[in-house]
Amino acid sequence: MATRIGVDVGGTFTDLVFFDEATGETRVAKGATTPGRQAAGVMDVVGSTVTGDELARTAYFLHATTVGINALLERRGARVGLLATAGFRDVLELRRGTRGDAMYDLHYQPQPALVPRRLRLGVGERILADGTVERPLDEDDVARALELFAAEGVEAIAVCFLHAYAFPAHELEAERVLRRLGFEGTITLSHRLSREVREFERTATSVVDAYVRPAVSSYLDRLGDGLRDSGFGGEGLITRSGGGSITFAEAQARPFETVMSGPVAGAVGAGALARALGLSRAITADVGGTSFDTCLLVDGWPLVKYEGEVGDLPLQTTWVDVRSIGSGGGSVVYVDESAMLRVGPQSSGAVPGPVCYGRGGTQPTTTDAAAVLGMLAFGELAGGLRLDIPAAERAIDGIGDALGLDRDDVASGVIAIAAAAMAGAVRSVSLEQGEDPRDAALIAYGGAGPMLATVIARELDIASIVVPKHAGNFSAASLLGQDITRAASVSMIRPLDADAIAAACDGVGHLRRDLEERSEGNRVAAGARTLEPALELRYLGQYYTLTVPWPEPSPGDDPALLAQAFSSQYQKVFGHTLEAPVELVAVRLTSREPLPERDASTDRDAGGEAAPDRVHQAYSFELGERVEFVVRDRAALIGQPGDGPMIVLEPTTTTYVDAGWSVRVDPSGALLVARKEEGR
Numbered sequence: 001m002a003t004r005i006g007v008d009v010g011g012t013f014t015d016l017v018f019f020d021e022a023t024g025e026t027r028v029a030k031g032a033t034t035p036g037r038q039a040a041g042v043m044d045v046v047g048s049t050v051t052g053d054e055l056a057r058t059a060y061f062l063h064a065t066t067v068g069i070n071a072l073l074e075r076r077g078a079r080v081g082l083l084a085t086a087g088f089r090d091v092l093e094l095r096r097g098t099r100g101d102a103m104y105d106l107h108y109q110p111q112p113a114l115v116p117r118r119l120r121l122g123v124g125e126r127i128l129a130d131g132t133v134e135r136p137l138d139e140d141d142v143a144r145a146l147e148l149f150a151a152e153g154v155e156a157i158a159v160c161f162l163h164a165y166a167f168p169a170h171e172l173e174a175e176r177v178l179r180r181l182g183f184e185g186t187i188t189l190s191h192r193l194s195r196e197v198r199e200f201e202r203t204a205t206s207v208v209d210a211y212v213r214p215a216v217s218s219y220l221d222r223l224g225d226g227l228r229d230s231g232f233g234g235e236g237l238i239t240r241s242g243g244g245s246i247t248f249a250e251a252q253a254r255p256f257e258t259v260m261s262g263p264v265a266g267a268v269g270a271g272a273l274a275r276a277l278g279l280s281r282a283i284t285a286d287v288g289g290t291s292f293d294t295c296l297l298v299d300g301w302p303l304v305k306y307e308g309e310v311g312d313l314p315l316q317t318t319w320v321d322v323r324s325i326g327s328g329g330g331s332v333v334y335v336d337e338s339a340m341l342r343v344g345p346q347s348s349g350a351v352p353g354p355v356c357y358g359r360g361g362t363q364p365t366t367t368d369a370a371a372v373l374g375m376l377a378f379g380e381l382a383g384g385l386r387l388d389i390p391a392a393e394r395a396i397d398g399i400g401d402a403l404g405l406d407r408d409d410v411a412s413g414v415i416a417i418a419a420a421a422m423a424g425a426v427r428s429v430s431l432e433q434g435e436d437p438r439d440a441a442l443i444a445y446g447g448a449g450p451m452l453a454t455v456i457a458r459e460l461d462i463a464s465i466v467v468p469k470h471a472g473n474f475s476a477a478s479l480l481g482q483d484i485t486r487a488a489s490v491s492m493i494r495p496l497d498a499d500a501i502a503a504a505c506d507g508v509g510h511l512r513r514d515l516e517e518r519s520e521g522n523r524v525a526a527g528a529r530t531l532e533p534a535l536e537l538r539y540l541g542q543y544y545t546l547t548v549p550w551p552e553p554s555p556g557d558d559p560a561l562l563a564q565a566f567s568s569q570y571q572k573v574f575g576h577t578l579e580a581p582v583e584l585v586a587v588r589l590t591s592r593e594p595l596p597e598r599d600a601s602t603d604r605d606a607g608g609e610a611a612p613d614r615v616h617q618a619y620s621f622e623l624g625e626r627v628e629f630v631v632r633d634r635a636a637l638i639g640q641p642g643d644g645p646m647i648v649l650e651p652t653t654t655t656y657v658d659a660g661w662s663v664r665v666d667p668s669g670a671l672l673v674a675r676k677e678e679g680r
Helices: 039-048 051-058 067-073 139-152 168-182 201-229 247-252 261-277 366-373 388-403 407-431 449-460 472-480 498-518 560-576
Strands: 005-011 013-020 025-032 058-064 080-085 119-122 134-135 156-160 185-188 235-239 246-247 283-288 291-299 308-310 313-315 322-325 331-335 343-345 439-443 463-466 484-495 530-537 546-549 584-594 614-621 625-633 646-649 654-657 661-665 671-675
Touching: 005 039, 005 261, 005 472, 013 039, 013 472, 013 646, 025 039, 025 472, 039 201, 039 291, 051 058, 058 261, 058 671, 067 201, 067 261, 067 308, 067 625, 080 291, 119 139, 119 407, 139 168, 139 498, 156 168, 156 201, 168 185, 168 560, 185 201, 201 235, 201 247, 246 247, 261 283, 261 291, 261 322, 261 439, 261 463, 261 472, 283 407, 283 449, 291 407, 308 449, 313 439, 322 407, 322 472, 331 366, 366 407, 388 407, 407 449, 407 614, 439 449, 439 472, 449 463, 449 472, 449 654, 449 671, 484 498, 498 560, 498 584, 530 560, 546 560, 560 584, 654 661
Parallel strands: 005 058, 058 235, 080 119, 080 156, 156 185, 283 439, 439 463, 625 646
Antiparallel strands: 005 013, 013 025, 235 246, 246 484, 283 291, 291 322, 308 313, 331 343, 463 671, 484 584, 530 546, 530 584, 614 625, 646 654, 661 671
């Protein structure tokens, strides 16, 4: 029987989960993330955890990476040239009038465009919205642009012409001209990525794809070569921003789909856990070294948007609605100019890391505050890392000297500030959808999620917490069961009537054929494909849309019923409806092919017997003072529920259970932490 490997690369740690279907063994490991050489870092963790024979028997290597988003955020992508319809070269810089979180920032400055103006060139051509060719493509304009691009060292060219989402002939012709004239770099054509209207969004998507493609492609080449050289003969899969996975080859052809690869894996896995536990509403709390990621789960499924955003750049692709803020275990603690205590968003990262890691860090972090408060018990972490708690105390004392506060006041203040920021992100992802976070369970994972879970839940007045099995490596573990998923869409703007329904049915057929073409040559032995059609609708005269599932498309479907479903969803999201006709905007189709079912019933941990209970002094946020906490191995809780104050130890994370909470192990292996009722 085969094995599977899941590897998730975070900002601080690279997590691995190995599952052997023959023996049922699950093995977890962590290694320091290696910025600038991620492929080598991944291979280091694989080589130190998995034998050559086990790697040779591995059928699937499932991966979540930060290469794409790092290239964008750090502006380390390719040198890109843009060809646009003459008169539209500046659409990338004109943008939209929205500012997001910076709405009230009087000093707001948008980020510079990924392509400077001198490399954004207009090309003589024009196809009208009805397909009429008003002006043929001017090949001389393309040639002159290529001459400039060559002089400027352009590595990738993005082509985005007006109305190419529906009529791509001129984009295809421009590609042929560029190749005929000798351009050997990557060429991104907008219609191959998106068949939707909105010129700025389509242009931004095309430029992002061209910008990150060399980085993602070369990374996957290096990783694939390293795996094959080590004996791996299976299929490499990478997580999409919209959930599910695609092959390495597809990711190299469509790298814009992998920008949010990392945070999404855990959200999808948390959804599967929520379904198994029967949780109708849940919210994830993924706390890593550099960031906090949260996602709302409704009936066990993460919410999916159909346009994402990185910085101020929109991407026309499916996007699991994960909200991220710069607050994690490595967030730096400092005193600002106003003598206020601040936590993040700056991070100590993998190098040097928190002061208590003993790797050269000098600035205190959230992890240092937790260590000082005793939340990490005796300071024995995964991978044999033993914390230098006296060094953390000295770093926290330095902050206390500046503020005139004692050690516990500073450290507890740091944790409270971090938890408040995380609670704010949770509120944004839930309240915007009309969901009250108090009605949801908090699913906490990541290296620091279980440590902060009861503090975050206290801030939100949440009474139920779930800590998954292998919580510290949960995103990597979640990769093991990812479906092969592809999505496509096409704009189709018209009144929602019988003619629109018939056209939408034809659109679903075209999209199905597009997805089948993209899956040709796929070597993954996936299961039966399922299709999920949907309609993007809006009220006539509005700009923003909502997507309504359309499970069984038929030309005879009643438009009034679809309009009613849209209005019900609109009421839930916005709190009202409009007396206006409903308009069809786009048709969407998602295909899913499950991997061969993994027999998780044999899943067992590699490890020994549970250690005896110990006692440790730690700070209680419920009581506002230091008290004795029982320190217990997770294995000792099986069949023996307990009450806080308690600190639960396991190989990849530490769960801090404050006073006033109880904890037990569910048959699924998850820890269920619940607030005890008053008076009991």
